[in-house]
Amino acid sequence: MSNAITISEVGPRDGLQSIDQIMPLAAKKAWIAAEAAAGVSEIEVGSFVPPSLLPQMADTAEVVAFAKTIPDLDVAVLVPNFKGAERAIAAGADKISIPFSMSETHSLNNLRKTHEQMIEEIKAVADLVARQPEASRPYFEVGLSTAFGCTMEGPIATEQIVRLAEQSIAAGAQELCLSDTTGYANPAQVRDLVKRVKSAVGDDKLNSLHLHNTRGLGLANVVAGLEVGITTFDASLCGLGGCPFAPGASGNIVTEDLVFMLSAMGVETGIDLDALLQTRTILAEALPGEPLYGFTADAGVPLGFESTQNLKAHG
Ligand code: ZN
Numbered sequence: 001m002s003n004a005i006t007i008s009e010v011g012p013r014d015g016l017q018s019i020d021q022i023m024p025l026a027a028k029k030a031w032i033a034a035e036a037a038a039g040v041s042e043i044e045v046g047s048f049v050p051p052s053l054l055p056q057m058a059d060t061a062e063v064v065a066f067a068k069t070i071p072d073l074d075v076a077v078l079v080p081n082f083k084g085a086e087r088a089i090a091a092g093a094d095k096i097s098i099p100f101s102m103s104e105t106h107s108l109n110n111l112r113k114t115h116e117q118m119i120e121e122i123k124a125v126a127d128l129v130a131r132q133p134e135a136s137r138p139y140f141e142v143g144l145s146t147a148f149g150c151t152m153e154g155p156i157a158t159e160q161i162v163r164l165a166e167q168s169i170a171a172g173a174q175e176l177c178l179s180d181t182t183g184y185a186n187p188a189q190v191r192d193l194v195k196r197v198k199s200a201v202g203d204d205k206l207n208s209l210h211l212h213n214t215r216g217l218g219l220a221n222v223v224a225g226l227e228v229g230i231t232t233f234d235a236s237l238c239g240l241g242g243c244p245f246a247p248g249a250s251g252n253i254v255t256e257d258l259v260f261m262l263s264a265m266g267v268e269t270g271i272d273l274d275a276l277l278q279t280r281t282i283l284a285e286a287l288p289g290e291p292l293y294g295f296t297a298d299a300g301v302p303l304g305f306e307s308t309q310n311l312k313a314h315g
Helices: 011-017 025-037 060-067 082-091 104-111 115-130 158-170 187-201 218-227 255-264 273-278 280-286 295-299 309-314
Strands: 006-009 042-047 074-078 095-101 139-145 175-179 206-210 232-235
Touching (some): 011 025, 025 273, 025 280, 042 060, 060 074, 060 082, 082 095, 082 115, 095 104, 095 115, 115 158, 139 158, 139 206, 158 175, 158 187, 175 187, 187 206, 187 218, 206 218, 218 255, 255 273, 255 295, 273 295
Parallel strands (some): 006 042, 042 074, 074 095, 095 139, 175 206, 206 232
């Protein structure tokens, strides 16, 4: 069964790394299992960064091991570098994603690497991935972060993004994702940049968008992405995460609102919205006091809305 659109839940990584509370391992497992049961087919379950930097992610290897026991779930992780990729492969991740900041200032601040050094790192990770036995070889994606603007540099030139995208593919990335790390993107910009990058690297090499809802444009940006052939959208349950620069703003786009919108538009996601909404209680209980976002959860689904219409359509 294949769905028109894949929703990749990134809350266990992007959401949890952005808040101070550390979610207990048991709660992470319950969250991942519940979302998978609701029909979510890909979950970014953590990142392999040094625990001294992100104690929230210290148990990622155990989370991966658990998630791998769930049938048909694609288990994704983020890695900052080669060393992280080695740990991700040892843990058995299905997909590894390395963030590559289109802003060199951000890259130097965040990962202490120039663009040239990052391309070398991507090459090294691609070679490592290629050396793995086919049965256990992960899928390797490069996430072009700060692609829609940087808090330190402001707008990033499209020509620069296109060049770095081409270099990433040449270095061995199987696929790219455009990331609105800062929540700066608008729908016109999404349409334009997706088209430009797709035409440079090949239509099949860019299928994913990683969006934040910092300025309330997250779902508008999804619609723009749909119009230009994007088929995978990252989202976070309860919009977990927030933004250090915008108090009160949510983090990633809210998975529940995204599923509601796509289902209402008749776009196949394979996710049962009622079951998904119920998984919010896991976060509410495990992260006391943490702001949880979501218009659909607050307002309820509209009268007559059939949350399992997608599943029924598939039989
Ligand atoms: Zn993000």
